[in-house]
Amino acid sequence: MSKKATSNQTTGTKKKAPENSVKPTLKMIAENRKARHRFEILDTLECGIILLGSEVKSLRNGKCSLDESYGRVRDSDVWLIGCDIPEYPQATVWNHEPKRPRKLLVHKREIGKFVGRAQEKGLTIVPLRMYFNPRGIAKVEIALCKGLQMHDKREKLKKADAQRDMQRAVRQRR
Numbered sequence: 699m700s701k702k703a704t705s706n707q708t709t710g711t712k713k714k715a716p717e718n719s720v721k722p723t724l725k726m727i728a729e730n731r732k733a734r735h736r737f738e739i740l741d742t743l744e745c746g747i748i749l750l751g752s753e754v755k756s757l758r759n760g761k762c763s764l765d766e767s768y769g770r771v772r773d774s775d776v777w778l779i780g781c782d783i784p785e786y787p788q789a790t791v792w793n794h795e796p797k798r799p800r801k802l803l804v805h806k807r808e809i810g811k812f813v814g815r816a817q818e819k820g821l822t823i824v825p826l827r828m829y830f831n832p833r834g835i836a837k838v839e840i841a842l843c844k845g846l847q848m849h850d851k852r853e854k855l856k857k858a859d860a861q862r863d864m865q866r867a868v869r870q871r872r
Contacts (some may be wrong), residue, residue: 725830728762733824735851737843742826743812746803747778747838752789757836759786762828769802769823769840771813776802778825778838802838816842 733739749757756762767780778800785793804812816823826839846854 727757727760727828728764729827730764730825732765733826736846737824738846739841739843741842742839743808744837744839747836748801749836750794752786752792752794753783756783756786764825764828767825774809776804776809776813778802812842
């Protein structure tokens with residue numbers, strides 16, 4: 699049997715993706731919404747996190763709490779303390795401790811800049827959100843924060859109310 703060559707064979711060139719193709723997005727795991735209310739955010743940094751297998755499985759199920767967690771520097775490493783990742787039920791014997799300290803992966807020069815400022819001025823390192831990047835790797839966005847006083851919070855709420863009222867008035871005039 700001989701095969702006949704058809705005129706519809708491909709030439710070996712790759713087709714370009716359409717310009718309107720959708721870029722991969724982040725899969726949000728947890729967000730610390732209270733941090734934006736309690737703190738003034740001065741600087742942010744994205745970093746990796748060292749996890750065990752059962753922790754990753756639990757995160758893929760969307761189970762994580764960043765509410766009471768914070769960052770701490772020990773021996774020139776940054777650690778995430780107080781982050782609650784519940785046990786993965788199917789892991790049985792090989793499960794993890796839910797609130798164990800987890801090491802954050804940050805470049806040494808970033809540690810020097812970011813954490814140095816935190817120690818000098820008495821600022822706090824707070825995790826803002828945890829997510830999977832488009833490649834499926836767990837990332838944590840940490841922020842260098844300064845605590846807000848009660849009068850600062852009230853002033854912030856007044857500004858938000860005034861902005862909302864202005865937006866409402868603009869919409870009604872249209």
